[in-house]
Amino acid sequence: MIRLENLSKSFRTPGGARKVVAQNISAVFPSGVAVALLGRNGAGKSTLMEMISGKVRPGSGRIVVRGTVSWPVGFSGSFHGDLTGAQNTRFIARTYGVDSDELIAHVAEFAELGDHFTSPVRTYSAGMKSRLAFGVSIGIPFDTYLVDEVTSVGDAAFREKSKRYFLARMQTAGAIFVSHSMPQIREFCQSGAVLENGRLHYFDDLEEAIRMHEENMAL
Numbered sequence: 001m002i003r004l005e006n007l008s009k010s011f012r013t014p015g016g017a018r019k020v021v022a023q024n025i026s027a028v029f030p031s032g033v034a035v036a037l038l039g040r041n042g043a044g045k046s047t048l049m050e051m052i053s054g055k056v057r058p059g060s061g062r063i064v065v066r067g068t069v070s071w072p073v074g075f076s077g078s079f080h081g082d083l084t085g086a087q088n089t090r091f092i093a094r095t096y097g098v099d100s101d102e103l104i105a106h107v108a109e110f111a112e113l114g115d116h117f118t119s120p121v122r123t124y125s126a127g128m129k130s131r132l133a134f135g136v137s138i139g140i141p142f143d144t145y146l147v148d149e150v151t152s153v154g155d156a157a158f159r160e161k162s163k164r165y166f167l168a169r170m171q172t173a174g175a176i177f178v179s180h181s182m183p184q185i186r187e188f189c190q191s192g193a194v195l196e197n198g199r200l201h202y203f204d205d206l207e208e209a210i211r212m213h214e215e216n217m218a219l
Helices: 045-053 085-096 100-111 114-118 126-139 156-169 182-188 206-218
Strands: 002-012 018-029 034-038 060-065 069-073 144-148 174-178 191-196 199-203
Touching: 002 045, 018 045, 018 060, 018 199, 034 045, 034 182, 034 206, 045 060, 045 069, 045 144, 045 174, 069 126, 085 100, 085 114, 085 126, 100 114, 100 126, 126 156, 144 156, 156 182, 174 182, 182 206, 191 206, 199 206
Parallel strands: 034 174, 034 191, 069 144, 144 174
Antiparallel strands: 002 018, 002 060, 191 199
């Protein structure tokens, strides 16, 4: 469960304008539910997820978390470039208290990096980093996963495998899920939240959330 309590966040754009991401938001993302986070481009969805993950601090208010929350699934920015994929995986496993050998075996099979898995990450292409990042992310059991267009990684076969692994995790976990694909949203999510002008509206009914989002987009 993730609870937002009077959460506010704003910042100055390069042009000097004040951008409001969250304005006194209070909402609950329930445990074990995949919630679609909807909003137009620039609404602040990624910033809100970064606040939930702890990467960005709120301007005011607080975020209460019960259970474990992932970093944004597929995020590769924290890998050490001089360490191999396997070494990065082992380090993350130890950090999160999971069996390092099991996680390495999972990532080696899932990411399909072959001999590159034992090469420095700085030699990886963007696609290889994404496969490694998704494999590590989904290989650790969290109570809530933060997901941003995760199944867009790789070719069609890899995207299908990513989807299967993610759906398997959703049998025992929840998620906050950002995607611009309504078919994908409907496939993965049960409820929805719409972020617009710093306000967040939560709906138990996913279709109600989609309707509100589409009405906002039409304005």
